[in-house]
Amino acid sequence: MWTPASTWAAEALAVFVKEWRCEFRTRYALNTLGLFAFTTLVVVSVNLGPLGVSTAQGTAVLPVLLWLILLFSVAAGLPRTFVQEEESQTAVALRLAATPSALFCGKLLYSLTLVFALAALVTPVFAAMMNLTVESPGLLAGALAAGGYGLAAGSTLVAAIIAQARSKGTLFAVLSFPVLLPLLLLAVEVTRNAVLGDAAGVALPQLLLYDASVTIAGLMLFPAVWNP
Amino acid sequence: MKNLLAWLLWLWISAVIVGAFYYAPLAMGFLGESSRILFFHVPMAWASFLGFIAAAVWSIRYLRSRNPAHDRAAAAAIELGLLFGVLATVTGAVWARIMWGAYWNWDPRQTSILISLLFYGAYLALRGAIDDQDTRGRLSAAYAILGIVVTPFLFWIVPRITYSLHPEPVINAEGKIEMESRMQHVLYASGLGFAALFFWMHDLACRVAALRERKPAP
Numbered sequence: 149m150w151t152p153a154s155t156w157a158a159e160a161l162a163v164f165v166k167e168w169r170c171e172f173r174t175r176y177a178l179n180t181l182g183l184f185a186f187t188t189l190v191v192v193s194v195n196l197g198p199l200g201v202s203t204a205q206g207t208a209v210l211p212v213l214l215w216l217i218l219l220f221s222v223a224a225g226l227p228r229t230f231v232q233e234e235e236s237q238t239a240v241a242l243r244l245a246a247t248p249s250a251l252f253c254g255k256l257l258y259s260l261t262l263v264f265a266l267a268a269l270v271t272p273v274f275a276a277m278m279n280l281t282v283e284s285p286g287l288l289a290g291a292l293a294a295g296g297y298g299l300a301a302g303s304t305l306v307a308a309i310i311a312q313a314r315s316k317g318t319l320f321a322v323l324s325f326p327v328l329l330p331l332l333l334l335a336v337e338v339t340r341n342a343v344l345g346d347a348a349g350v351a352l353p354q355l356l357l358y359d360a361s362v363t364i365a366g367l368m369l370f371p372a373v374w375n376p
Numbered sequence: 377m378k379n380l381l382a383w384l385l386w387l388w389i390s391a392v393i394v395g396a397f398y399y400a401p402l403a404m405g406f407l408g409e410s411s412r413i414l415f416f417h418v419p420m421a422w423a424s425f426l427g428f429i430a431a432a433v434w435s436i437r438y439l440r441s442r443n444p445a446h447d448r449a450a451a452a453a454i455e456l457g458l459l460f461g462v463l464a465t466v467t468g469a470v471w472a473r474i475m476w477g478a479y480w481n482w483d484p485r486q487t488s489i490l491i492s493l494l495f496y497g498a499y500l501a502l503r504g505a506i507d508d509q510d511t512r513g514r515l516s517a518a519y520a521i522l523g524i525v526v527t528p529f530l531f532w533i534v535p536r537i538t539y540s541l542h543p544e545p546v547i548n549a550e551g552k553i554e555m556e557s558r559m560q561h562v563l564y565a566s567g568l569g570f571a572a573l574f575f576w577m578h579d580l581a582c583r584v585a586a587l588r589e590r591k592p593a594p
Contacts, residue, residue, distance in 0.1 A: 305518075309519060310502075315505055319505055327495070327522060329530075330527075334529075350536075354532060362522075365526075369522065372518055
């Protein structure tokens, strides 16, 4: 079905606004993501602490831990966006109201704001608690932006898939981790380069290529996933 | 006719086994007879990739046609791809024990095939979690296509992270093949045999799946 660009953008924006309105009613995702990230931060910090890790070990280990915290927080909170639609039986109305691609983009935008907010909160606290000095903060911001986008895009598509299956919670972890693994490897590599002050190298373009591939695959596959 | 083809396949693979041990010479720089695993290990990995690519093709066809036969074909291709993938991993580990002294050492090849197998294992978990036939077909087709988009990244990334001891891939970046010609004959014959074996097993698996769907489970 052909829709003018303005109505498409209005639909996507309406979905985005609706997501945040629902979110502020329950604060489910904010609470889960925030508390999960905080708990893991405390566990990591208590056990490794600024005195527990030498600088050489820190540059090897800390980027991995940062991305693990982000990944598991996302896995705890993001599947909710689609699971909630199926559980409260609002999915049918949503199918009638919005074109699939606009819906996907609206949901993706919502996930994106959530992941970026999480990364913006967690990373400075993590760096402060772990005594992590970052040589090139600009590259770190790039790694967080590109990696966070990939996390949001990959998990939005997988959340749409698992929302229609049984045992959704465990299934999300099983399905999304192999999809997000290449992203995590790349994001850790770029983050490590940022911490050491090295050049971004070939990992950053590959990370952007991953983001683009998952977005295009998501836009093409989502109509088949969403519409029965 | 089909019976005849199956017998021809049996003869072909028997000839490959004989050729691997009596016709092809040993490769230089390998311990003992260990280089002969090449004629089985490499075609198994090829058959595994063939399965995953075929599954993506059948998944695309399913999303276009919504024909349950295409969905069954995709699922059967992934099951067989996993089988050949596990066989390639195990034979590789046995060879690694002989050549490198350890069954598993996170060589880039081992890492990337393990993550690929993890992905397609998750595909089977997804299929198991959906009861409705049409929903199962749609969602698993989407996931299989996502796999073919995402997994190629592993083959770029992982070799950069750790150094590989794996012998130069047969299809390598320079596009040239450094192998004795008799070894090449056996390897390609074996690759052809394994591809035919894959499609024969796939045909059987599809027919079994179709029969199982027609007859309600007791």
